[in-house]
């Protein structure tokens with residue numbers, strides 16, 4: 001089955017992973033900007049990273065027939081440095097016309113601090129000003145519920161935000177309801193250490209339906225599995241769910257969400 005992974009960090013993965021993804025049916029991916037595992041020291045470090053996301057990775061993906069899209073931001077883990085964050089936010093428009101940029105992300109909260117909230121709001125301002133879609137990271141484990149509530153409050157307080165153009169990622173059983181109820185898209189991240197498993201994701205589909213719902217691997221430089229979306233497909237099939245339901249979640253929903261971005265003109269293979 002053709003599928004799309006809407007959240008995967010390919011700069012951290014080897015080229016063999018692209019080949020494996022292609023063999024598994026992956027036809028497109030989207031790669032949000034994230035934390036490199038260390039705090040970058042300057043705005044030029046981010047400029048180079050954004051060149052990698054807009055120039056290098058699309059070429060690497062294309063060698064395996066995979067379309068590569070991306071999202072730009074400074075990650076919440078680096079938002080404590082508000083000065084650097086503002087420099088990065090001011091520089092992002094240099095890249096907004098790159099053909100594979102879908103919007104601003106993954107912005108959000110990490111430890112739910114005041115500085116993180118400040119930088120989150122300034123990213124939202126950038127997205128509104130430039131009519132960009134938004135991809136959101138919600139915090140891990142014990143910080144998730146409160147952080148998700150804070151994020152939803154900030155989003156809902158701004159009437160300029162089109163909720164249909166916002167994807168809230170890393171939802172779990174206790175956060176998926178409020179995200180969908182408020183009219184946002186929700187992403188379930190299949191991750192071996194924290195976050196969710198294919199079985200829990202299938203449970204959530206059974207409970208919440210398939211509207212505005214996606215799954216992703218969030219494959220990165222840590223313990224993660226870039227082929228987690230095919231694992232979800234396998235789990236759904238083993239439970240007897242229809243191919244059309246599975247396809248909606250792993251292919252049609254991401255396409256519908258991506259198509260709202262100005263640059264997204266990718267055509268599905270015939």
Ligand SMILES: [Zn+2]
Pocket residue numbers: 007009032034106137218
């Ligand atoms: Zn991520």
